[in-house]
Amino acid sequence: MSSIKITSNNSNEGxxxxxxxxKDLENIDSHFGSAKQFAVYEISKNSINMSEIKKVLEKDTDKTVAMLKGVDIVYFTEVGAIAAAKLINSGIFTIKYKEEVSIEEETKKLQNMLNSNPPPFIKKIIEKKAM
Incomplete structure (x- = not known):
């Protein structure tokens, strides 16, 4: 498959x-099931912006997954099998880090991927949004 050309008048494309x-809005440091908040970023070839902080008001996997509707990828330190299946079935890619990782580092890594040769799952996300 050839690389995807990400240019148009639509600033959200790509x-x-x-x-x-x-926990601290600086690191990926929470288990999905016990996370009290999610920092949501919009990342493109040219920008990285925190768009919102989604607060988890009650411990309910279905409500948390529903709250994340519209998110393409969710990062955490751990996730249960049922929660992971619900995320994946909702079209959300899951990425687990066993150790604490800086959000800033990870957003820069994602932006670099968008500017070079993104892995197949990122290309799939971009293709799905372009439809």
Whole structure:
């Protein structure tokens, strides 16, 4: 498959929306099921912007997954099998880090991927949004 050309008048084209399970808004440092908040970023080839902080008001997997509707990728330190299946079935890609990772580092890594040769799952996200 050839690389995707991401140019148009639509400024959102080529943008991915990513949520990070975080306690301190600086690191990916929370288990999906016990996360009290998710920092949501919009990342494109040219920009990285925190768009919102989604607060988890009650511990309910279905409500948390529904709250993340519109997010393309969610990062966390751990996730249960049922929650992971619900996220994936909702069209949200899941990425787990066993250790704490800086959100700033990860957003820059994602932006670099968008500017070079994104992995197949990122290309799929971009293609789905372009439809």
């Amino acid at each position: 943008m991915i929306t990513v949520a990070f399970a975080t």
